[in-house]
Amino acid sequence: MYGKMRSxxxxxxxxxxxxxxxxxxxxxxxxxxxxxxxxxxxxxTSVVGGAPLNVAWHLHxxxxxxxxxxxxxxxxxxxxxxxxxxxxxxxxxHIQVVDTKSTGVVRVTLKDGQPSYEIVRDVAYDHLQFPxxxxxxxxRQSENDQxxxxxxxxxxxxSLCFRSEQTKQTIVRLKQELRRRVFVDINLREDHFDPxxxxxxxxxxxxxxxxxxxLQCLAGQxxxxxxxxxxxxxxxxxxxxxxxxxxxxxxxxAHWVDQHGEHAFVKTPAVDEVDFRDTIGAGxxxxxxxxxxxxxxxxxxxTLQNAVRFAAKVCTLSGATTSDKxxxxxx
Numbered sequence: 001m002y003g004k005m006r007s008x009x010x011x012x013x014x015x016x017x018x019x020x021x022x023x024x025x026x027x028x029x030x031x032x033x034x035x036x037x038x039x040x041x042x043x044x045t046s047v048v049g050g051a052p053l054n055v056a057w058h059l060h061x062x063x064x065x066x067x068x069x070x071x072x073x074x075x076x077x078x079x080x081x082x083x084x085x086x087x088x089x090x091x092x093x094h095i096q097v098v099d100t101k102s103t104g105v106v107r108v109t110l111k112d113g114q115p116s117y118e119i120v121r122d123v124a125y126d127h128l129q130f131p132x133x134x135x136x137x138x139x140r141q142s143e144n145d146q147x148x149x150x151x152x153x154x155x156x157x158x159s160l161c162f163r164s165e166q167t168k169q170t171i172v173r174l175k176q177e178l179r180r181r182v183f184v185d186i187n188l189r190e191d192h193f194d195p196x197x198x199x200x201x202x203x204x205x206x207x208x209x210x211x212x213x214x215l216q217c218l219a220g221q222x223x224x225x226x227x228x229x230x231x232x233x234x235x236x237x238x239x240x241x242x243x244x245x246x247x248x249x250x251x252x253x254a255h256w257v258d259q260h261g262e263h264a265f266v267k268t269p270a271v272d273e274v275d276f277r278d279t280i281g282a283g284x285x286x287x288x289x290x291x292x293x294x295x296x297x298x299x300x301x302x303t304l305q306n307a308v309r310f311a312a313k314v315c316t317l318s319g320a321t322t323s324d325k326x327x328x329x330x331x
Contacts, residue, residue: 029064029295031134031155031180032056033171035125036070036085036095037104038077039280039319047319048084049106050125051158051187054281054320058288058310060090061328064295067094069131069174071124074099078124088323094131098124113278113315119160119192126164128171135177151297155180156287158187162197172200181206181243183294185287186214202240207294209246209287226252233257244300246290248283248311256304264301266308271315281320286311289331306331 034052041047048057056068068090072078074097081103082092104123109116155178161167175182184205198218202208216223219232226249233245237259244258253267286307293303310331314320317327 029151029153030059030066030291031069031153031174031178032059032066033069033128033155033157033174034161035104035158036068036072036081037106037123037125038081039106039108041108041110041319045318046105047321048081049281049320050104051160051185051284051287052156053085054284055156055185055288055291056090057085057088057321058285058328059292060088061322061325062288062292062331063328064292067091067134069094069128069134071096071098071101071128073097073101073103073124075103077103077105084323094134096124096129096131098127101127108280110278113276115278115280117189119189121163125161126167128161128164128167130170130173134174151295153180154183154291154295156183156185156291158185159197159201160187160189160192162201163192163194168197168200172203175204181294183207183209183287183291185283186210186218187283188214188217205240206243207245208236208240208242209248209283209290211248211250211283215247229255230257230263233263234261246286246304246307248286250279254286254304254308254311256300258300262300264304266301266304268308269312271312275316277316277318279315281317282311282314284320285314 032052032055035050036053037050038046039049052070056066059066072081072095078097082095086092101124104125105120107118155174157171161171182205184202210218212223215232219236221232223229229247233247233255234257236242237245237257242259244256247255251268253265255263255265257263289307289310290303293300
């Protein structure tokens with residue numbers, strides 16, 4: 001049904017002979033699964049995109065080695081996307097190629113720096129098959145099964161891919177079979193989300209990140225003011241058995257709330273009007289820093305501060321990512 005599938009290989013033969021593929025992949029702390037696509041702008045330019053790829057891209061820039069699982073079409077855009085990922089230094093070992101579907105694209109329009117998106121349907125990442133070589137035949141990580149530095153191994157996914165039954169089932173199975181804590185990043189896109197998906201999206205979730213509008217949607221309750229954010233987040237944590245929740249509020253700041261009632265709020269630093277480009281990918285930048293903090297056992301208040309700061313910095317880019325490694329030097 002999905003045609004022939006294959007994988008791009010990044011690791012050279014020397015490294016492959018030195019260390020088995022499964023060992024190298026499973027040793028990575030952060031597994032990112034979801035859409036890989038190209039954001040296309042009105043001026044004809046395009047950049048790599050998709051929330052999961054943005055997160056993985058930033059993690060690599062920050063010095064981590066995430067395992068990225070996605071799918072592209074057997075077309076020029078797919079080759080271009082994989083070439084960009086490979087040149088950035090990320091592995092393409094688990095980017096599947098679906099020869100019956102095209103590579104994902106999003107047509108972006110901007111008004112006063114705020115983006116709107118036309119997301120093309122039924123593309124390669126909607127047909128992601130289960131990567132059997134990633135399966136770990138052990139139970140999910142227990143409270144006592146932590147790394148020596150206090151960090152944890154993570155599986156990240158968003159919500160867009162749940163529009164597809166095939167990719168949804170792949171992600172659900174990964175969550176069931178992999179011994180990792182699950183970080184869910186909600187991105188509610190018009191016509192690309194249905195509340196009936198929530199049980200599957202939030203199944204096995206340990207951590208949740210959303211913005212204030214998404215918080216209201218998930219909780220089914222309007223915010224009367226900022227003072228409602230923490231109790232509403234605490235309700236979600238209780239209802240879904242979460243360990244913690246992050247709520248971003250654009251240029252106002254972001255909250256962190258955990259299962260024990262601890263919480264923090266950090267204001268967004270101002271971005272000089274001359275430097276501001278757009279807000280595309282700011283939330284993904286925030287998530288990347290948060291995942292790094294969780295994986296490495298960092299203090300969560302400090303991580304929140306770093307996440308808000310980095311999200312603001314990404315607003316100085318045109319688009320969500322950059323290939324300039326110096327951009328990450330002070331993060």
